[in-house]
Amino acid sequence: EAEVAQSPRYKITEKSQAVAFWCDPISGHATLYWYRQILGQGPELLVQFQDESVVDDSQLPKDRFSAERLKGVDSTLKIQPAELGDSAMYLCASSSEVRSTIYFGEGSWLTVV
Amino acid sequence: AQSVAQPEDQVNVAEGNPLTVKCTYSVSGNPYLFWYVQYPNRGLQFLLKYITGDNLVKGSYGFEAEFNKSQTSFHLKKPSALVSDSALYFCAVRDGRDYKLSFGAGTTVTVRA
Numbered sequence: 001e002a003e004v005a006q007s008p009r010y011k012i013t014e015k016s017q018a019v020a021f022w023c024d025p026i027s028g029h030a031t032l033y034w035y036r037q038i039l040g041q042g043p044e045l046l047v048q049f050q051d052e053s054v055v056d057d058s059q060l061p062k063d064r065f066s067a068e069r070l071k072g073v074d075s076t077l078k079i080q081p082a083e084l085g086d087s088a089m090y091l092c093a094s095s096s097e098v099r100s101t102i103y104f105g106e107g108s109w110l111t112v113v
Numbered sequence: 114a115q116s117v118a119q120p121e122d123q124v125n126v127a128e129g130n131p132l133t134v135k136c137t138y139s140v141s142g143n144p145y146l147f148w149y150v151q152y153p154n155r156g157l158q159f160l161l162k163y164i165t166g167d168n169l170v171k172g173s174y175g176f177e178a179e180f181n182k183s184q185t186s187f188h189l190k191k192p193s194a195l196v197s198d199s200a201l202y203f204c205a206v207r208d209g210r211d212y213k214l215s216f217g218a219g220t221t222v223t224v225r226a
Contacts, residue, residue: 004156031212042117042203042216043157056213091156098212099145104156 002026004105006092012111018080021108024073025094031055033102034067034077035091043091049075050098082112115140115208119217127225132194134220136187136204145207146187147214148178150200157203163187174198194224 005024013019025032030051035043046065047057051072060067064083069075079086093104116139126132138144145164149157161172168180178189187204204217 006156040219042205042218044216045213048212093157099207101147101159101162102214103159104149106156107154109154 004092004094004103006090006105006108008108009106010109010111012113013082015084015112016081018078019082019110020079021077021090021092021110023075023077023092023105025075025092026096026103029094029096029103030072031095031098032069032075033093033095034075035093035104037089037091037107039088046077046090055098079110082110084112086110087112115206115213115215117204117206117215117217119202119204119220121220122218123221123223125223125225126194128196129193132189132191132198132222132224134189134202134204134222136189136217137185138187138204138206139185140206140208142208144185144187146178146180147205147207148172148176148187148189149203149205149216151203151219152200160189160202194222196224196226198222199224 032049034046037043046060047067048055049069067077089107091107093102095102118137147162148160151157163170163180171177201219203219205214207214
């Protein structure tokens with residue numbers, strides 16, 4: 001069964017350092033999402049791509065977060081500099097088209113110390 | 114704006130008993146409704162969805178959900194719960210005219226042996 005791949009699974013970083021997460025969506029899925037899930041809460045959308053284009057980044061803190069999907073396949077989410085409040089699970093997800101089911105990866109846990 | 118409410122933070126049931134996890138939603142257009150399950154330190158797994166058609170939707174692992182338009186509800190049900198069903202369950206809604214998926218805060222289900 002096809003899966004959304006994410007790495008690393010766990011990352012501990014110091015405040016003010018840079019951190020990056022990688023995602024490879026299910027093959028053929030044109031729509032890619034990055035969500036942030038704070039412990040005890042539901043996921044919140046950070047950014048959505050349609051192919052290589054950003055469709056929605058209204059909730060992305062653009063002063064420190066950036067996301068790219070250069071060839072319309074895999075994607076990288078970067079945080080620089082990391083802050084204590086960024087500690088959360090970062091979930092990548094994909095769907096075949098905008099209105100179809102969204103499938104999630106295993107997530108990347110970030111702890112900022 | 115669309116929103117989801119999961120009125121119960123926790124649901125506790127004995128193994129073999131029926132399980133119900135409640136969800137109500139608010140959208141301006143036609144609702145697309147989803148249930149996901151999350152095990153500790155894992156990503157979200159898709160269980161089932163309602164787009165249109167029969168109000169009773171069957172999904173993975175013996176789960177089903179009933180769409181009730183008049184009550185704007187989409188409760189998740191399982192006739193006979195297993196200990197392995199213990200997890201965090203999320204209801205999500207998407208407005209049929211939009212792509213953004215909004216999640217509830219989640220309900221922790223504990224099934225005791």
